[in-house]
Amino acid sequence: MNWLNFQKPQRYLDSEWNVIKKKHRGKIKVAICFPDLYEVGMSNLGLRILYAMFNEFNDIVCERVFFPGLDLGDYLEKRKKRLFSLESKLPLSSFDVIGFNLSYELNFTNFLYMLKLGGVPLRGEERKKIILLGGGISNPEPLAEFVDVFFLGEFEEKIAKFVSILRKYKDKESRLRALAEIEGFYVPKFYHVEVKGRDYYFFKKYKYAHLPLKKIYVKDLNSVYYPVNWLTPHTEIVHDRVQIEIARGCPNRCYFCQARCFYYPYREKKVEKILKIMEAVYKSSGYENFSLLALSASDYSHIEELIEEAEGLFNKEKVGISLPSLRVEDLVSRLYKKLLKVKKTSLTLAIEAGTPQLRERINKRIDVDTFLEAKEILKSLNLRHIKLYFMFGLPGEGEQDLISIGELVRKIAKELNMRLHVSINVFVPKPFSLFQDLAMEPEDVLYKKRELLLKTLKRRNIKLSISNIKQRIIEAVLSRGDRRLSRVIYRAFLKGAKFDSYTEHFNWRLWEEAFREEELDYRWYLSSFVNNFSWSHINWRG
Amino acid sequence: MDKRFKIKVTIRKEGIMRYFSQLDLVRILERALRRTQLPIFFTQGFNPRAKMSFNKALKLGEKGEIEVIFYFRERVDKELLRIKLSKNLPKGIRLRNIEIVNG
The missing domain is CATH 3.30.750.210 (Transcription Regulator spoIIAA)
Structure with a gap:
């Protein structure tokens, strides 16, 4: 393969310092996949921990698979070649267990694309091997059709148990049953979910499965494994x-x-x-x-x-x-x-809202005045730049709150005489947040608010990035969704949706069509719910 | 008088290392040097880096030899550097020659 034909070929080479290479013969092969580019995935601590931990077992070989750049993706599709692991360059389909570290709803289509490129059937029932998913997705329901096992919480606690089950049971069904009996492993096919009006009802289909489901966490951080043989890329990564x-x-x-x-x-x-x-x-x-x-x-x-x-x-x-x-x-x-x-270094401040009243309402404790009073101190720190984070579409937010964001930012820029990076995101009432039962602000209001923010913040010394509303809406729907969304995600994927987290690749039309064809109204998921949610069978407080 | 201790090292970039740019090479060599735990001389300023200078840069995809001068805060034994550095260079970068420039 001539790597010079591809952008950033360093992404696909396996020569990192401390890379782990093992012989495959006689070992259980585990792939850890990350549904974004190498430089993003290598900045993820969870992926590094699991990679190192799996490889501590003598009878396991664990290798990494990242999302390919679009050029390599096209090449593989055209040549009918398969997506491969970094270490051995073997196709994803040759691994016994496929693990995914998934932390962002807008990577759901990337997840499907990786399976397809890797020659792995997308639906759980069409597959002989296990797909295990962990990371930062708190509501797994929309992926229920594709994923066999979700791990809820911190996998360090259960990795040994997981490996022992892989050793003991060889066929998929017995592995799934054994896993479902252990706390923290959620096997969606052993549960039946019924939607009646606004209510969700949960039933077990396998009597030893757990309901409600509890998350698993490490009790003592001091005794937890740390990947000290730090995998050191030879090329620049996002968080280097x-x-x-x-x-x-x-x-x-x-x-x-x-x-x-x-x-x-x-x-x-x-x-x-x-x-x-x-x-x-x-x-x-x-x-x-x-x-x-x-x-x-x-x-x-x-x-x-x-x-x-x-x-x-x-x-x-x-x-x-x-x-x-x-x-x-x-x-x-x-x-x-x-x-x-x-x-x-740079300094990041999450101010979240423009006025003290609104900050109080969302319980964000931050003292902006102290910050402004301390400009001499801040100047002495030789900061490269300052990043400020805000949200809009918050409950109880009025025009003054938005105008105040502009005023505050301009004041900070002037007082500190420093270039500011300002990032303003649409508020999404995410599952398991204390605001989970709120409705998302209607689209038309969000667009008006966005216009207002743009007008007050377009300045020479401010680098502004502000949410794409439609993109955030899809993120919100997918995060608050239920099992019916598996089909919508699948349709959007078939239509070509991928890299949805990158604004330049996000295509609203594909998602809109997918919802229409499945006869689902995406707005339904954004209104305030009454009794319970599609994720009410999971207890993240542990 | 220049108090920095300079050693000229000739390396060969080959194999998959051909696909790593000159910028990557600087990063690779600095980290390898840091792993040797030898007394590296750092550039001044807010973002200190291990000082090194190259005689040329290879194009992406090209294999070949490059000379690089490493700078140290104090005298470093040539053989010690050879042993420690070769242990810390990734596959595809080979140590060809080492000579002391001043000292």
């Missing part, structure tokens, strides 16, 4: 830093947030454990940038001590340390002195 997890979950209660519930409860890793991991990863990888990962890093109990110690550890080697999720008041009141020594 080693991710060092310092905490899981979030102690805050922002009402709109799904991650809070998904990663519940809040857990921290000890400072000395984190430092040990950092040292080991640096030795094994030589990576020049590290980031300390948590949903809210400033809530980490020993954050000052950690930054100081980490800085000391890496001072000589000039390794950069970034903290992607600091709260602004913590930054300017106590953390900036510590950060001065650390290699410069």
Whole structure:
């Protein structure tokens, strides 16, 4: 294969430092697939953990499969060749178990495209092998027709159990039955879901399956496996830093947030454990940038001590340390002195709403005034740029809230005299968030609000990115959907929908047609529900 | 006087490494060098990188030899560098020659 014919051929080569290559003979072959490009997938910590953990078992060989660039996808289709794993270049269809790390609803069609390119039948019932899906999808229902097993929660806890079942049972049916009996594994075909009007009714079809379903989480982060032999790409990836997890979950209660519930409860890793991991990863990888990962890093109990110690550890080697999720008041009141020594990075602030009243309503605790008062401090940090995140379409939001976003952004830009990246997203009432029972703002209102925001924010020193409304609507529908949506996703896919998460590839018409042909009204999923949801049989609070 | 200790290394880029760009090569060599734990000399400024200079760049897809000068904060034994570096270079990059430039 002449790789020069393809864009970024580095994506498909397997020469990363610390790549794991095993002989296949006599082993159970597990593929871990990621439904987005290499450079996105390699920035995913979960994928790295599972890849390394699976390969710790002597009788398992685990390899990675990423979504191909469109040029390679077309090439494979035309030549009737199959999508392959990075390590051995064997087709996806030759693996015994196919795992997917799926975290985003707009990647559902990519998921189907990968199966098709890999020569794997899409529907569960047409397939002899197991597709296991985990990651960040909290409501698996729309994929029920395609996926055999969903894992609910943190797979580190059950990987050994999973492997033992693969060893013990060889045919699909007995594997599925054995898995369904273990908490955390959701085998949708063992459940019957009935929709009557606005209500969902759930029934077990296999008596040893669990109902309600409970998620699984790691109790002690200090004893959890960490992939210290860090897989180090030779080419640039999206988040080109080693991710060092310092905490899981979030102690805050922002009402709109799904991650809070998904990663519940809040857990921290000890400072000395984190430092040990950092040292080991640096030795094994030589990576020049590290980031300390948590949903809210400033809530980490020993954050000052950690930054100081980490800085000391890496001072000589000039390794950069970034903290992607600091709260602004913590930054300017106590953390900036510590950060001065650390290699410069960018700062991200999720302000979410334009006025204090609306922020209170969504329970977002952020002190914007402190931020503005601290401009000298912020200037001294030599930040490359500042990223600001907002939402619109929030409950109770009025025109003034939107105008205030513009005013606030312009004020920050002026005071700091710095280029701002502003990202404004449509609010989606996601399952398992505390706002899950709200309706999504009607489309026509969203369009008007978007216009208003564009008018007030188009400035030279502001780089603005604002949601494509239709794209967010599909994301909302898929996240709030039920089993009937499997057919809609399938139709959209047959019509050619893929890369839906990329605005330039997203095609609303395909989705609209798919809904029409299935005689489903997508708006139905966006109104406020009364009694229960398609995901009510799953308990993510654990 | 230039206090940095310089070593000129000749490497051969071949096999799948041909598909990695010059920019990738800089990244690959810096990380390999960092893994050796030798006292690298870093560039100044907000974004310090391991200093190195190349005699040329190879085109994407091309195989061949490149000379690169590595800079260190202090004297580094040539043999030690050879042993440590060859252990840390990925497949497709071969160490051909090492010579001390100053010192």
